[in-house]
Amino acid sequence: xxxxxxxxxxxxxxxxxxxxxxxxxxxxxxxxxxxxxRDWFIAxxxxxxxxxKIDAIGNIFAIRPGQNNxxxxxAIGSHLDTQPxxxxxxxxxxxxCGVEVLKVLHENNITSYAPVAVVNWTNEEGARFPxxxxxxxxxxxxxxxxxxxxxxxxAGISLGDELKRIGYVGSEAASFRTNPILAHFEVHIxxxxxxxKEEKPAGVVRGxxxxxxxxxxxxxxxAHTGSTPMDRRSDALLGAAKMIVEANRIATTRDxxxxxxxxxxxxINSSPQSINTIAGEVQINLDxxxxxxEDVAEMERQCxxxxxxxxEEHGLKLTFETIWTSPAVxxxxxxxxxxxxxALELGCNMELTSxxxxxxxxxxxxxxxxxxxxxxxxxxxxxxxxxxRPEDCAAGAQVLLGAYLRYDNY
Amino acid sequence: xxxxxxxxxxxxxxxxxxxxxxxxxxxxxxxxxxxxxRDWFIAxxxxxxxxxKIDAIGNIFAIRPGQNNxxxxxAIGSHLDTQPxxxxxxxxxxxxCGVEVLKVLHENNITSYAPVAVVNWTNEEGARFPxxxxxxxxxxxxxxxxxxxxxxxxAGISLGDELKRIGYVGSEAASFRTNPILAHFEVHIxxxxxxxKEEKPAGVVRGxxxxxxxxxxxxxxxAHTGSTPMDRRSDALLGAAKMIVEANRIATTRDxxxxxxxxxxxxINSSPQSINTIAGEVQINLDxxxxxxEDVAEMERQCxxxxxxxxEEHGLKLTFETIWTSPAVxxxxxxxxxxxxxALELGCNMELTSxxxxxxxxxxxxxxxxxxxxxxxxxxxxxxxxxxRPEDCAAGAQVLLGAYLRYDNY
Ligand SMILES: NC(=O)NCCC(=O)O
Ligand SMILES: NC(=O)NCCC(=O)O
Numbered sequence: 001x002x003x004x005x006x007x008x009x010x011x012x013x014x015x016x017x018x019x020x021x022x023x024x025x026x027x028x029x030x031x032x033x034x035x036x037x038r039d040w041f042i043a044x045x046x047x048x049x050x051x052x053k054i055d056a057i058g059n060i061f062a063i064r065p066g067q068n069n070x071x072x073x074x075a076i077g078s079h080l081d082t083q084p085x086x087x088x089x090x091x092x093x094x095x096x097c098g099v100e101v102l103k104v105l106h107e108n109n110i111t112s113y114a115p116v117a118v119v120n121w122t123n124e125e126g127a128r129f130p131x132x133x134x135x136x137x138x139x140x141x142x143x144x145x146x147x148x149x150x151x152x153x154x155a156g157i158s159l160g161d162e163l164k165r166i167g168y169v170g171s172e173a174a175s176f177r178t179n180p181i182l183a184h185f186e187v188h189i190x191x192x193x194x195x196x197k198e199e200k201p202a203g204v205v206r207g208x209x210x211x212x213x214x215x216x217x218x219x220x221x222x223a224h225t226g227s228t229p230m231d232r233r234s235d236a237l238l239g240a241a242k243m244i245v246e247a248n249r250i251a252t253t254r255d256x257x258x259x260x261x262x263x264x265x266x267x268i269n270s271s272p273q274s275i276n277t278i279a280g281e282v283q284i285n286l287d288x289x290x291x292x293x294e295d296v297a298e299m300e301r302q303c304x305x306x307x308x309x310x311x312e313e314h315g316l317k318l319t320f321e322t323i324w325t326s327p328a329v330x331x332x333x334x335x336x337x338x339x340x341x342x343a344l345e346l347g348c349n350m351e352l353t354s355x356x357x358x359x360x361x362x363x364x365x366x367x368x369x370x371x372x373x374x375x376x377x378x379x380x381x382x383x384x385x386x387x388x389r390p391e392d393c394a395a396g397a398q399v400l401l402g403a404y405l406r407y408d409n410y
Numbered sequence: 411x412x413x414x415x416x417x418x419x420x421x422x423x424x425x426x427x428x429x430x431x432x433x434x435x436x437x438x439x440x441x442x443x444x445x446x447x448r449d450w451f452i453a454x455x456x457x458x459x460x461x462x463k464i465d466a467i468g469n470i471f472a473i474r475p476g477q478n479n480x481x482x483x484x485a486i487g488s489h490l491d492t493q494p495x496x497x498x499x500x501x502x503x504x505x506x507c508g509v510e511v512l513k514v515l516h517e518n519n520i521t522s523y524a525p526v527a528v529v530n531w532t533n534e535e536g537a538r539f540p541x542x543x544x545x546x547x548x549x550x551x552x553x554x555x556x557x558x559x560x561x562x563x564x565a566g567i568s569l570g571d572e573l574k575r576i577g578y579v580g581s582e583a584a585s586f587r588t589n590p591i592l593a594h595f596e597v598h599i600x601x602x603x604x605x606x607k608e609e610k611p612a613g614v615v616r617g618x619x620x621x622x623x624x625x626x627x628x629x630x631x632x633a634h635t636g637s638t639p640m641d642r643r644s645d646a647l648l649g650a651a652k653m654i655v656e657a658n659r660i661a662t663t664r665d666x667x668x669x670x671x672x673x674x675x676x677x678i679n680s681s682p683q684s685i686n687t688i689a690g691e692v693q694i695n696l697d698x699x700x701x702x703x704e705d706v707a708e709m710e711r712q713c714x715x716x717x718x719x720x721x722e723e724h725g726l727k728l729t730f731e732t733i734w735t736s737p738a739v740x741x742x743x744x745x746x747x748x749x750x751x752x753a754l755e756l757g758c759n760m761e762l763t764s765x766x767x768x769x770x771x772x773x774x775x776x777x778x779x780x781x782x783x784x785x786x787x788x789x790x791x792x793x794x795x796x797x798x799r800p801e802d803c804a805a806g807a808q809v810l811l812g813a814y815l816r817y818d819n820y
Contacts, residue, residue: 083682083686083687084684085682085684085687125686126685126686132686190637191636191637191638192637192638192639193639193642209636213685221790222493222495222792222793222794223790223791223793224601224602224765224766224791224792225672225674225676226601226619226672226699226764226766227602227765227766227791228672228765228791229602229603229672230661230662230671230672235658237675237676238655238658240651241651241654241655242651242655244647244648244651245651245652251640252640252641257640262635262636262638264635264688265647265648266635266647266683266685266686266687266688266689267684268647268680270676271495272494272537273494273564273676273677273678274493274537275537275541275542275623275676275677275695275697276535276536276542276674276676276766276792277493277494278674278676278792280495280793285685287635287636287685287686289635354636354637355634355636355637356634356636357636379638379642380631380633381633381634381637381638382634382686382687382688383632383633383690384632
């Protein structure tokens with residue numbers, strides 16, 4: 001049985017590095033705090049009999065031997081990196097639940113059938129190095145290691161260089177082929193409002209919705225804000241603003257909205273950033289999602305069409321480039337059944353589709369994968385106010401433990 | 411008579427520092443290039459018998475003695491700083507016209523009645539250190555020297571520190587009281603399309619339109635772009651986008667537009683700049699102008715009212731702060747008459763109102779001031795493509811010379 005106070009103590013212990021005065025977290029991938037929490041994770045899991053593999057993209061596999069060590073391990077994974085305005089649960093809870101399972105096995109002197117691995121995947125958030133789920137994506141060969149290493153942050157620093165700097169480019173190849181796992185479980189806060197509204201501590205995740213990221217560049221013409229008549233302007237920021245409003249309008253039209261469509265622009269860079277020079281170039285990133293691949297495609301079609309109209313109206317030029325695509329995913333039936341039966345023991349009978357991407361999306365490409373969602377207050381995430389009750393953290397870990405043992409048995 | 415090839419050579423000589431590969435200029439106030447062109451300006455004007463006063467905000471007065479040196483000098487001023495995407499004429503032409511007048515006096519052994527001063531005003535553009543016309547504004551006691559020194563750029567570096575670093579905090583107090591001038595002439599490119607359309611090389615400036623700058627902060631709530639339903643968001647960037655579109659709509663409504671209203675947002679900073687975190691805070695600057703103070707007031711009223719509606723709709727908070735106000739200005743009649751008669755000799759009979767602010771706005775608060783506009787191609791300014799024909803530069807200088815000599819005589 002999971003130890004509620006111990007697992008909650010471990011969550012906050014792991015938040016010693018990168019916490020912010022508002023109670024949240026800012027631990028961007030491969031910064032000094034990420035290095036420290038990685039060191040902590042390795043030291044901690046050593047205490048429970050783990051040896052470690054670190055791969056070329058910095059994923060850490062803490063492996064506790066089983067009875068049959070010729071089998072690949074059953075993995076329990078998530079991530080320790082956070083958003084710049086992140087909370088203490090997103091990702092962290094999943095890794096700590098894995099550590100808690102190790103502790104329960106260890107204190108009860110249980111040797112599992114297959115080995116078990118707790119995995120810290122690199123750069124799940126994609127906040128510093130877009131796109132997200134990069135570490136698990138490289139391992140799943142959805143991206144090359146080279147691609148992963150060459151992702152850059154806003155300052156132009158590459159992930160490869162930063163991993164080298166903090167000593168986390170491992171000797172293991174980052175691949176499910178040479179470093180396989182048998183299955184992947186992941187506990188994660190829901191980051192949405194459903195479990196909170198339904199008053200359930202945990203739920204079974206059906207799958208993950210369709211997601212697509214885009215990079216847009218709008219080019220106008222720099223000109224004087226005071227002396228340039230309104231009808232002689234090519235204002236790139238006005239064009240970008242109209243596109244932001246339009247993307248929102250499209251995602252909230254009745255049909256698409258009813259089926260759960262979402263569209264967001266959260267990153268904007270305008271140039272030359274002078275109060276009295278009309279913006280000549282604006283870059284924005286568009287994030288579009290829906291449970292249905294075809295709805296994302298439809299939103300993209302409408303955006304492309306209507307953004308071009310904005311450009312025509314204002315004499316602007318547009319480049320509209322896809323930078324990341326993750327089609328809708330359904331998790332493995334056997335794995336889900338293990339989660340389902342374990343969850344039912346706690347009276348948790350809800351099934352949900354994830355609005356957020358998770359490392360489980362990429363592991364599911366090659367191995368049986370399932371996820372457990374834990375309720376979080378008001379569905380708030382990517383915010384320092386993100387909060388999950390101690391008893392719910394324990395409930396999530398308990399569902400994981402039951403599901404994991406069932407699968408190990410199976 | 412003005413020497414056309416000499417004045418154009420001097421323009422390009424002065425653009426040796428801070429020019430960009432696209433043929434434009436990027437010489438932000440108090441950077442290394444600004445220091446170099448200031449050194450050049452002092453060396454150059456020394457050749458024509460000038461001594462120099464540098465004041466506490468870095469304004470440089472190159473003074474050539476006259477017959478009656480108990481009189482303050484008649485000033486010819488403009489600025490050598492540029493926009494980040496600036497051209498080779500905005501400001502520069504005005505200073506170089508002053509230098510050319512000195513050359514003409516010098517080569518003809520003319521001793522004017524009053525002394526003459528060519529002035530390089532500090533930070534006219536306000537691009538690096540908002541607001542604009544800061545050097546002339548401090549001299550005119552519209553701002554304190556302390557206020558000027560404490561303006562900061564986007565990196566938080568202050569103008570005072572940068573002026574000290576480049577050695578241009580002068581010993582002269584920055585004040586029209588202790589360092590007076592008798593009058594102020596300024597040649598400037600029009601930065602608008604009128605002279606170009608009317609095929610006139612130069613024109614008389616009636617005055618300068620009303621201008622106001624604002625700083626707006628929109629506060630929403632960071633949340634996950636994937637898991638947060640569209641109707642549970644407080645998206646600060648969506649709110650800002652709606653305000654940008656709304657400001658544009660207001661300035662282009664029939665009545666306001668017919669009277670020449672302009673509204674622009676060109677600076678935007680969104681936080682936390684992560685593709686999958688809804689923006690929690692956005693800062694924008696609004697620039698509003700019109701020939702009529704009451705139209706700027708009316709646009710402000712409508713913006714305040716309608717931006718609040720945007721905030722209500724999206725659960726946002728708004729702070730809406732005025733950071734700079736410059737009411738409409740009419741130049742001095744006697745000075746304008748001098749420009750008018752001089753311009754007529756070249757067949758230039760057009761009178762225009764300036765859409766851009768100029769140092770002459772602040773000098774006009776205390777001394778007779780007038781301006782001469784020179785045609786620029788397509789009215790394009792604050793853009794590397796800004797261009798004024800060599801013969802038009804010479805025409806502007808010729809009108810200046812005639813006007814200045816008339817006033818010196820008067
Ligand atoms: N769990 C989580 O917040 N992941 C970030 C990936 C996404 O944008 O959905
Ligand atoms: N001349 C000029 O571009 N000045 C900048 C001040 C303004 O914004 O109007």
